[in-house]
Every structure is written in C-alpha cells, then in structure tokens.
Amino acid sequence: MTGQRRSAQAETGSVRLRRAEAGDLDFVIATERLPHNELRISQWPRGRHEACLGDPDYAYWLVLDDQGRPLGYAILRGLTDRHGNIALQRISIATPGQGTGRAFLVALADWAFAETACHRFWFDVFTDNAVARALYRAVGFIEEGVQRESIVRADGRRASLALMSTLRPEWQALRAAAV
Template sequence: MPVLIESARLILRRTEERDLAFVAEAESSPENKPFIGQWSLDEHHEALTDPDLLHLIVQEPGGERIGYVIVTGLRDPNLSVCIKRIAIEAKGKGYGSEMLRSLRDWLFQNTGVHRLWLDVKTHNARAQHVYERAGFRAEGILRECIKVQDTFESLQIMSILREEYERLL
C-alpha cells in the first residue's frame, strides 16, 4: 500500500482490512483503553471506505505497526478537520509526538483545512502536553460528557488554526 505520510522514523499509510485485528487490539489495550473511544470492527471496517475519513496505520519503516490514527471531517464545509483517535502502542519513544507533527503538517500542506482540532480526556495530561507542543491550544472543556460505567468524564477541546500553524514554520 502506498505511503501517505513519511517522517524520519515513521510511515503513515491507509489502514487495510488485514490491519483491523491490530487496530482492535491497540484500541482495547490496557494502556490505551482508558483514554480513547472504542469502535466495533464493523465501524472500523466502514471507516476504511468513508471519503470523509482517513484511517491510517502508523508504522516503522521496516513495517512494524506501532499504532493507528483516525481523521474525520475531510469534507467539512467549514474546513474544520478532527483528529478523532490516536492509539500508539510503543509508548515513551516519541512516536506519538512525531506522528502528530507529521499528520498536522500533511493536513495543512495538502488540504484546505482551516482548523484542526481534537478532544482529549481531562485526566490525560501526557497527551495534552504533546498536543500543546504541536501548537494546539486549549479551547474549553466539555464537562462530564462521557459516561464510563457509573461515572462521567470530561473532555478538553484543543485546536490549531491555519494562521497559527503558519507562524510555527
């Protein structure tokens, strides 16, 4: 499958059906599950052909899959694109930061996106720090918007605008 995005240590390519077992495993791993939403295999399968989404595998140049990312809103008339989900299995190696910067750069350089945004659970300080370093700014909190068993969790909305991205260059 052709490479969509390439950085010094990573390749991002479109997810294929053969990758879906890996995606499900990464999504439900104990290190990722508390921080990201969960989709069924059918939802992931449908996403592979949705023209409004990018469902990408993150891998090392040698082919070792280390995670995946989902981007939504590619056809949004307001040019507001969402990084829906990031799941990286190899923690603490800088892959998440490198993937985010590479994806951010590709989106701003290859699409008409005006606003790139994401949400992150308020208790996920590690991810919030990564997003801030990539130029994302906190916009506000969706208070107790996700029910997790018998409790509720809040989401921090973060974004970067095209003009803010261009100032980073």
C-alpha cells in the same frame, strides 16, 4: 476535499506513515483494546471501523517503524467538511513513551494542511489524560475550552473533555519555527 486519497504514503522528517486498509483493521482493533487505552479512547466494534474506513469523510493512518511494521494508528474525520474542520478522532500508540506519538501527530497535522483544505485541525481529550494533554500543549495546540462532565466512560464515571485545535496560519507559523 480533493486531497483525501492523494497521499497514500507520506514521509516526513522523522516518521513514516501509510494509509490503513481493511487488512490493517486487526492491528487497529488490537491496539485500541490495549489496557492503556481503556479509559482514554473509545473501543469501536469492527463493523464501525469497516464503515468508517470506507467513508470518504474519514482517513485511517498508520505510523510505521523502519521495517514498515505499524507502531500505532490514528483516525481523522471531517475530510468532507465544507468548513475545513478536520478532527483527530483517535490516536493510539501500541508502545507509548518512545517519541512515536509526537512525531505522528505532527505528521498528521502536516498532511491535513498540506493535502486538504483544512482550516482547523482539532480534537478532544479527556482532561485527566495528562500525558496526551501535555503533549498537545507542547506541540502547540490551543485549548479552546472544556466540555464539563460530558462523557460517561467505560467505568461508569463522568469525565470532562478539553477541546484543542490549531488553525492553518498558526500551524504554518509553528512549522516555520520547526516544531
């Protein structure tokens, strides 16, 4: 997709974003390994992050505070998908519950639909991740279904994943109604 490097920085109504670079991986990895993430997202080795950061199919984003310091990160995947499916591979906020994640998520979807040919912006979420699931529903994402007991998590237990998405016309309608 042509827009993948078009917007290295993005200003939205309420949040400031920047594309992550190799020097940001310490923050990404440290955030990913915070205790509140342990059973909610995957923890990748540095080498996998380095490979994905250099892969045109991926986009690493940081959400920043007023001084430009990172508050959280997200990974998008599927920028080269010819069917226009872009996945939110991961999102994590270092200090949750301050309104950052919601604004970041909206800004990421805005970017995908504005700067790429994305048709479907999607992700999966563990069904027991009540905070994230409630947030996604509140923003307007549609639950497509559940992959039952499809993942063995770090604690050895099986967990189910809910698939969620928004399609381009749905997102445009949501944003026109001012999410």
